[in-house]
Amino acid sequence: GAGVSQSPSNKVTEKGKDVELRCDPISGHTALYWYRQSLGQGLEFLIYFQGNSAPDKSGLPSDRFSAERTGGSVSTLTIQRTQQEDSAVYLCASRERQAFNQPQHFGDGTRLSIL
Amino acid sequence: AQSVAQPEDQVNVAEGNPLTVKCTYSVSGNPYLFWYVQYPNRGLQFLLKYITGDNLVKGSYGFEAEFNKSQTSFHLKKPSALVSDSALYFCAVPTGTYKYIFGTGTRLKVLA
Numbered sequence: 001g002a003g004v005s006q007s008p009s010n011k012v013t014e015k016g017k018d019v020e021l022r023c024d025p026i027s028g029h030t031a032l033y034w035y036r037q038s039l040g041q042g043l044e045f046l047i048y049f050q051g052n053s054a055p056d057k058s059g060l061p062s063d064r065f066s067a068e069r070t071g072g073s074v075s076t077l078t079i080q081r082t083q084q085e086d087s088a089v090y091l092c093a094s095r096e097r098q099a100f101n102q103p104q105h106f107g108d109g110t111r112l113s114i115l
Numbered sequence: 116a117q118s119v120a121q122p123e124d125q126v127n128v129a130e131g132n133p134l135t136v137k138c139t140y141s142v143s144g145n146p147y148l149f150w151y152v153q154y155p156n157r158g159l160q161f162l163l164k165y166i167t168g169d170n171l172v173k174g175s176y177g178f179e180a181e182f183n184k185s186q187t188s189f190h191l192k193k194p195s196a197l198v199s200d201s202a203l204y205f206c207a208v209p210t211g212t213y214k215y216i217f218g219t220g221t222r223l224k225v226l227a
Contacts, residue, residue, distance in 0.1 A: 004158070031213065043217045050213070091158055100147050100209040101166045106158030
């Protein structure tokens with residue numbers, strides 16, 4: 001079946017521009033996560049959605065970052081006024097339900113480069 | 116607070132030899148533990164998990180992991196390494212009601 005889909009796969013933009021990253025989770029997965037990964041390093045938690053609600057936005061690095069999820073499905077991560085330190089791979093993951101014994105399913109990420 | 120540690124940044128092993136990638140954990144209560152693998156330019160892929168039951172857990176691609184409560188470890192193992200196993204490996208543990216903590220990752224390099 002279809003996995004988690006992220007678009008674009010690569011994005012190069014100039015400093016100061018806004019970018020939108022999209023995540024299409026596995027159908028029926030109610031939990032959705034965004035992570036940031038710098039240069040093949042560890043994962044930094046950004047935000048979690050349960051349905052359309054985001055009970056924890058504490059991982060968002062600054063107020064330039066925002067995310068939404070509509071219809072309990074597609075999620076968009078928006079970065080305004082991008083900075084060079086925003087360059088990273090942004091990974092999205094979904095999970096079947098609110099159950100810790102279920103693994104997360106990851107997309108292949110969006111590689112964001114800020115010039 | 117829950118945590119995991121991967122003490123080795125990189126592990127090198129010759130093809131055909133057994134491999135071990137280490138993970139130790141610190142959790143309150145009974146732990147749920149996960150291993151994921153990340154190939155270049157890909158997202159993380161689930162390998163295996165420990166929830167309860169047998170201490171030896173078998174997963175995808177011939178990998179297995181041994182849960183050791185006394186040593187608070189969950190090391191990933193494979194009897195015979197392949198060059199194609201070269202990748203970045205992460206262990207993870209849930210914390211709170213929805214968040215996961217990932218280790219810093221171990222880069223496995225299998226030499227032909």
